[in-house]
Amino acid sequence: MRTCVLVAEDDTMQAELVRRYLEHEGHTAVVAHNGRAALEQARRRRPDLVILDVMMPDMDGLEVCRTLRRESEVPVLMLTARTSEDDLLLGLDLGADDYMTKPYSPRELMARVRTLLRRTRDGSPWRDGVLHVGDLRVDPRGHRVTIGAAQVECTRGEFEILSAMAAQPDRVFHRSQLLQEIHGLDLGTTERAIDMHVMNLRKKIEADPRRPARLVTVFGVGYKLTDGTGGRRRAP
Template identity: 65%
Template sequence: MNARILVAEDNVTQAQVLRMYLDSEGYSTVIVHDGRAAIDAARRIRPDLLILDVMMPKVDGLSVCRILRQESALPVLMLTANSTEDDLLLGLDLGADDYMTKPYSPRELMARVRTLLRRVERSAPPDDGILRVGALTVDPLRHEVRGASGRLVTCTRGEFTILAAMAAEPGRVFTRQQLLERTRGWDVASTVRTIDMHVMNLRKKLESDPRRPAHLITVHGIGYKLSSGTDLAGN
């Protein structure tokens, strides 16, 4: 895959190491060394993936992520020397798709890059706009959810909004705050607890055993993700 990768890293040595590994994988690599340049380059070249250091001059990486996430769904892999749970959650809440702490293994980082690029390929909706995750289909235009046999699964507006968001990016971990922001447009009274209730109700409708979910997975301390499977919504 000849994907274009934008690397925003102020440490010149680390940036060159990343370039070497990315080039060896056949990617087209663009390097910038400050946050303002990262925003400009992302808007100009429209990369397939942004590898973004948090500690950046001029504009910090978290602000870069927040600004770009408001403009596009560009996948963002954040790098940071901070490893606390609060830092992790803040990066994910701002829209980062993945997160690695320094020092990191370049080989592991390349594996993360490949995973994110595959996820982008899978999440691109077909011409009909229908999202498909295993046996599950989500039709945003018709506001319909169907299982393996074509069985219609009735969802409330909140449940549908959350499910459609996760179905558009299967495998991505969404924080409760991210899901809450998607529902706030129609229900300003929603809370993080409301998200948990929506997920619980979705599990009752989609999982073979809601008490042991195989598809609407809880990622402890962070949030939820949707995993594909042939028996999802297939009852």
């Protein structure tokens, strides 16, 4: 079955290059050159993936991503010339699944596309039951995270990280291992995205994000998810 990829890029030459690469790999490519046209195409065509440039006329990519996330769970790969950590964090916080800075290699872009589509299509081995880590519950089927009775709203990327780690609590994950679980890639540029996702998750699941007790750093190695007790028994 051919997949449909929406390319939202105001640079016509860049959009044409991406379209040719996508079609060479067997995808149907739909191109939009501004934010409003991108939203219209997304609503009409219901693509399997959106490649979304941040800097576009009429409506920028961040606003498009925000609107898409209110309406669907379509994977979003953002492209931007901005390189600051704040820009990266904002894009991920709005629900982008992956993030590439310009200039980029079209071959790397296609690798990211393949991985995002595979992740969406195939699912993952931890999706068959509700995962419990202390009072944190991750329901992969219902795409739901709760702490006690409180629901935690997560973006797709945050949810994938939490699901992978909740399936193996107390295991230390290298950033590259989380990339393989989520994106299937081991790219230094993307490892920063893992750190941003972890930072966002801590704001949502930790009582004090500056002193995390659940999603903890193992210095020089990576991250692990614990029950938050620090080895102490909870009172019954």
